[in-house]
Amino acid sequence: MNTLAVVGLQWGDEGKGKIVDLLSHEYDVIVRCQGGSNAGHTVVVDGEKYALHLVPSGILTPGKTNVIANGLVIDPVELVREIEDLRRRGVEVGDNLLVSDRAHVVFGYHGQLDRAQEAKRSNSVKIGTTGRGIGPAYADKYARSGLRMGDIVNESFLAEALPERITEKDFLLREYFGAEGVSTDRTLAEIRGAAAVLRPYVVDTAAALRAFLAEGRKVLFEGAQGALLDIDYGTYPFVTSSNTTAAGIPTGTGLPPSAVQNVLGVLKAYTTRVGTGPFPTELADSTGELLRQRGAEFGATTGRPRRCGWFDAVAARHGAALNGCTEVAFTKIDVLDEFETIKVCVAYELDGRRIDSLPAGASEVERCVPIYDEVPGWASVTADAREFSDLPEAAQQYVARVEHLVGCRITMVSVGRERTAIIKRKA
Numbered sequence: 001m002n003t004l005a006v007v008g009l010q011w012g013d014e015g016k017g018k019i020v021d022l023l024s025h026e027y028d029v030i031v032r033c034q035g036g037s038n039a040g041h042t043v044v045v046d047g048e049k050y051a052l053h054l055v056p057s058g059i060l061t062p063g064k065t066n067v068i069a070n071g072l073v074i075d076p077v078e079l080v081r082e083i084e085d086l087r088r089r090g091v092e093v094g095d096n097l098l099v100s101d102r103a104h105v106v107f108g109y110h111g112q113l114d115r116a117q118e119a120k121r122s123n124s125v126k127i128g129t130t131g132r133g134i135g136p137a138y139a140d141k142y143a144r145s146g147l148r149m150g151d152i153v154n155e156s157f158l159a160e161a162l163p164e165r166i167t168e169k170d171f172l173l174r175e176y177f178g179a180e181g182v183s184t185d186r187t188l189a190e191i192r193g194a195a196a197v198l199r200p201y202v203v204d205t206a207a208a209l210r211a212f213l214a215e216g217r218k219v220l221f222e223g224a225q226g227a228l229l230d231i232d233y234g235t236y237p238f239v240t241s242s243n244t245t246a247a248g249i250p251t252g253t254g255l256p257p258s259a260v261q262n263v264l265g266v267l268k269a270y271t272t273r274v275g276t277g278p279f280p281t282e283l284a285d286s287t288g289e290l291l292r293q294r295g296a297e298f299g300a301t302t303g304r305p306r307r308c309g310w311f312d313a314v315a316a317r318h319g320a321a322l323n324g325c326t327e328v329a330f331t332k333i334d335v336l337d338e339f340e341t342i343k344v345c346v347a348y349e350l351d352g353r354r355i356d357s358l359p360a361g362a363s364e365v366e367r368c369v370p371i372y373d374e375v376p377g378w379a380s381v382t383a384d385a386r387e388f389s390d391l392p393e394a395a396q397q398y399v400a401r402v403e404h405l406v407g408c409r410i411t412m413v414s415v416g417r418e419r420t421a422i423i424k425r426k427a
């Protein structure tokens with residue numbers, strides 16, 4: 001069995017899409033395990049930028065099988081749109097894509113509820129949701145009132161089951177939130193249209209994955225979001241609605257825990273966060289804006305500007321420990337090329353005492369004051385480096401410092417957005 005999980009160790013947007021795209025050449029099957037269209041992976045190939053939301057990044061590598069597994073919640077209309085856009089751009093999407101019949105469906109009313117709930121929250125507890133309906137869809141899943149992809153491709157079952165759900169959501173939206181209601185006819189028409197397109201892709205992906213492994217095929221698991229957004233171990237409640245760590249892969253695919261052999265964590269050379277929630281190293285100044293502009297830190301899904309700050313080793317160490325990382329990919333080091341000096345958060349001060357781990361409560365994390373070490377910058381271009389020795393000495397020292405603080409070997413260093421802008425090191 002030869003498998004690898006690629007997971008984010010920060011608040012998402014670490015560059016997992018690029019790393020998965022790069023590694024897809026070495027694997028046969030690429031699997032997305034959790035999340036929904038609220039996650040976006042941006043991949044640049046030959047100067048062309050692709051923003052993927054539900055389809056695994058392996059779709060950009062010919063000859064690979066891509067699996068949207070049961071742990072996701074899928075907006076069928078959005079998935080059809082993404083498939084059609086890829087095809088228009090010359091990307092093959094056919095029998096190289098499989099969609100789980102057990103994956104839950106995001107309906108239009110889930111998005112309406114998501115936005116209505118966020119609007120009703122006071123400013124102090126707004127989550128910063130994308131409004132894509134991911135949370136409400138997961139809530140229905142665990143309330144055992146959701147519908148799955150296998151249900152919507154069954155026309156007779158859909159016609160019977162969906163109106164009942166719509167009646168409940170329509171009442172909630174109108175009577176509690178005072179929002180626009182839900183049209184049964186329009187919702188059914190949208191879902192029937194999407195289901196007709198997606199029907200050939202919908203299969204038992206758990207059985208397919210077990211068969212692929214039995215055949216000796218190499219499988220790459222593609223994580224979405226990041227460890228600090230995990231529903232259990234992130235900065236709750238400012239998190240996503242699924243388990244974003246490697247621990248979520250078995251339940252998100254139907255494979256046993258032993259199928260996850262190696263874990264590659266992805267870390268950005270600085271830290272970003274989208275939406276609300278605590279962020280100890282955030283820089284609400286010109287330095288933060290420079291990181292944002294140099295790093296093109298705008299959401300692939302929403303276009304929202306990301307909050308930016310210095311590298312947080314406390315949070316990164318938390319993410320690496322949760323995932324049991326066997327190696328790390330370090331991305332966007334080139335964004336730091338202009339800095340004469342760089343700060344690294346090595347610990348926090350919380351209520352007058354030094355701590356070295358991430359507190360559980362968001363209110364505690366909010367009170368954490370970063371304790372920084374200042375290291376020399378390199379103030380030179382790294383984009384052309386293809387060997388570790390090509391990097392300026394100060395950049396090499398920065399990588400070594402992060403390795404020491406996180407406690408895991410960095411085996412890849414990304415120096416640009418292109419697929420080829422990568423330095424590989426021995427594990």
